Amino acid sequence: MSKVHVLHLYYDFFAMLDRRFKNPGADFSSGLERNTFWLLVMKINDCGGNMEKNMHLWEEYYQKILANPHRIQTEIAEALNSSGNFKAIDCGCGTGADISFLVEKGYEVSGFDMHQESVKICSDRFHGNPNVDISQSHFIDFNYFDCGLVLANLSLFFCEPKDFSEVWSKIDDAILPGGVFCGDFMGFRDSWVTDCDTTVCPLTEEQVNGLFSGYKVEQFKENDSQGVTALGVTKHWHIYQVIAKKAQ
Ligand SMILES: C[S@@+](CC[C@H](N)C(=O)[O-])C[C@H]1O[C@@H](n2cnc3c(N)ncnc32)[C@H](O)[C@@H]1O
Structure with missing residues (x-):
């Protein structure tokens, strides 16, 4: 069910409540209204249930x-950092594959992720390495610091749309002159844009x-093509991959 369908359901449901409020004596138990109500309940349960399902999918x-x-783009970005x-x-x-590469190149790396499983994997992987700091954080909460390189490979489009501009200005502020950003943004034709299970923040090419x-x-x-996810699910990808260097 698309977000448009869900919005229609909410609209129908609140229109039904409005009619009830204005006509308290009338019989509103019509099939249509019952259907709207139960579809909405099912939708709410569906999204709630999917949080756990998503957690499991991330672990997989x-x-x-x-x-x-x-990633090869991390290698290119690192080489551009002046x-x-x-x-x-x-x-x-x-x-933590990109962290591992950067540490070998002599970087001090702070990696963060919102998912506990990622943090556990990376904490084990880099245990005792003084040049790696791993923390559990959302994009919006991380304490960004001045640096030569910011990576957001296949991740930043999961940012809450309401937080995106603040997150971007924190990232932008953190990148020093001559430093490099390397990451991916999602375009509007990606099939996840209309998939309720995943919150994404699509942007136009101009944006x-x-x-x-x-x-x-x-x-x-x-x-902008049909493809599969790492878990073998067919989907339409619409991704802009960017490597950009801040003016010196
Ligand atoms: C597709 S994976 C990419 C992982 C890694 N950057 C790579 O290139 O292999 C996206 C990662 O972003 C993380 N993520 C999603 N939403 C996030 C958020 N709001 N804050 C921080 N991390 C988030 C996910 O937990 C996941 O580990």
Whole structure:
């Protein structure tokens, strides 16, 4: 069921309440109104139930990608960093493959993720490494600090839409002149945009470009095609992958 359908249900339901309020004596137990009510209840349960289902899916996802190497775009971004600063932040760090790469390159890395399982995997993986700090945080709550590199590979589009501009200005403030941002944004044709299970923050190409006015965009790739997720689910991807360097 799409978000538009859910909005229609809410509209019907509140219209029904309004009619009841204005006509307290009337019989409103028509089939249509009963259906609206139960569809709404089912929808609320569906979303609530899916929180746990999603948690389970994230755990499955981490197991699938655990042995994956770092992303090639992280390598490109790292090589472009001319800020003289070798601190990095990995936003939504997953299982920590990119952290591992950056540490080998001599970086001090702070990785954070909202999911406990990711934090556990990364804490075990980098246990005792003084150059890695792992914390559990949402994008909006993380304490961003001045650094030469910010990664948000396949993660930032999970930001709550209401928080996005504040999160982006924190990221932008953190990147030093000559520093680099490397991450992905979601376009409106991605099938997750209309999928209620996952909150995403889609942006137009113009909106993505607008984020990088003080930067030189070094790489901009759009993927607008049918594909599969790491868990083998078919979906339509619409992703903008960006590597951009802040003006010095
Ligand atoms: C698709 S995974 C990508 C992981 C890793 N960056 C990579 O490239 O493999 C997205 C990650 O973002 C995290 N995430 C989603 N929403 C988040 C939020 N609001 N704050 C922090 N992390 C979040 C998820 O828990 C997940 O680990």
